[in-house]
Amino acid sequence: MTQRHVDSYEPPVILPSGDQAISVEFAAEISERVNGQVYALADALTASPPAWMNELVPAYRSLLVQYDAFQVDFDVVAAELRERVAAVYPATGARDHRQRTVYELPVAYGGENGPDLEAVASQARLSPEDVVRIHSGVNYRVYMIGFSPGFPYLGGMDERIACPRLATPRTRVPAGSVGIAESQTGVYPNASPGGWQLIGRTPVRLFDQSENPPSVLQPGHYVRFLPVDSDEMSRIEELVAGGEYVIKSTALSA
């Protein structure tokens, strides 16, 4: 997942993924540019969906296009996708036209909320305060949502605080936990097993199955973590429990 080969495919490749889906791969790298191309194609297909299209699943550098193979042959879908790719690549690829919105997530770092903060700091030869300052100092791009419902894969983390996954994953990570794995960071929206090192926890609910869309964060959004103390954490937890908490968001100028 963290390998970074710096090479793009020219043109992007069309790969069958079983008999009912095609994966369009743009490059073998994780970058805002490549991820922007993925969403440019997803947006174009969503804006004028082919009759055979079932579901789109975007990821870091590829778009999975699920199609109705009872209606259409692989060759037809592949040909149409090549045309659609040509229309968005590379012209719009370098530019993500989405509204760049930054969501501010309050995080209580360390202690029982972030049991691995000390370990991350000692691996990075930094103080826990430095790890918090570095982690909360940048806007992270939501590259994709996967692994579990609403789990955002966030890119753009400072390499100084990168750290390996736990050798033995936890059987239960509490909802809202903020973790680090290699040079990625992310938030567990729901309690689940997990192997990322946990440095904090946000009281904000990122996934609600009764809402549509169920995920607050969308790919292409940005996230910034705001360190809060335990009093502020308790106050926000009460607001969240009462359904009164509104996540602060701001538009980034492109």
Added chain:
Amino acid sequence: MSRSVTVINPGALSLIQDSGRQGYQRYGVPVSGAIDPEALLIGNLLVGNGHSAAAIEVMFGGAEFLFSAEAVAAVTGCDLEISLDGTRLSTWQSFVAPAGAVLRLGPPVAGLRAYVTVDGGIDIKPVLGSRSTHVASGIGGLDGRPLAAGDELPLGAPNASSSPGAKFPGQLRKVISNELTVRVVQGPQRSSFTSQGVRSLFSSTYTVTDRSDRQGLRLDGPVIEAVDGRYDIISDAVVSGAVQVPGDGRPIILLADRQTTGGYAKIAVVATVDLPLLAQAVPGTALRFVEITVAEAQQLMRERHASVLSADLTFDLETHRSVIAIDGETREINLDYRRDELRKPGGGAVSVSIEGVRSTVRVEEMPR
């Protein structure tokens, strides 16, 4: 009064499943749904439901359900014995369950999962467009959990087309076996594997391990070698049937409850037509893989679907087998009759054979 089915005993694992939760994978929501979609489809056809109506998926049998009101039901999927109030019934065949009747599923003789379909479908509140249960994320079904004794499952309005006496022809059923040949197409990351690795996949036998579940089948067998030992890829979306190979070189076939994305290279993807076989594969099942083209896989999928949908579900004779004691001696008897004929005013004929000796009995009135 609204109709319902009450869970008396859920067995090892009973789950409400329909044809899956489509459209939310981009938010990380797994598709889930019936792991043997064909058995669900046929079960729904037998009771006159829409193709994707929700049913009860029962793993390892051993479950009991009570009908609150008369319903038309069927059991499809694995091979197992079923009975209604103690009378043995055939699977793959619809029947009338009178109010108060108890349906019992015995342990599977072959395969793993049975589907109990009921006319009107299990009518719980859908979550994100589906009633399917995904236990790991607590979504769908009843509060995202497996069924428990005492759960009351509301039924939808019965479909006008539902009638007892529909049977899926035996010759069209998939054969459940513990030695399977599984057809696959080339996976999106085939080039991540060495030629030796690809040869391992297609020339070896892999065994389904007991670390398998609705998320996937973990296989044991020869290591599949990746180029430079690099099994990890930049995470991307995965499909049902994807054969991914993690760092230990042993393949995992992803199934209904898979996560939406994964970080391991996918050497192959199982053809849709063969997914039902995997849903019924018990630990110890031996798998061999053969490769076909995507065009062939699509052709097979369409042909199979067409043959299921166009199958003649009518049948003439219903057979009941039971063992009785005559003068203290146990005898096996077979009762063959046309159920629709018995329901006519004035009754109909039942052919009774006791150990091969046939005679005909006239039934004046069909007990309900």
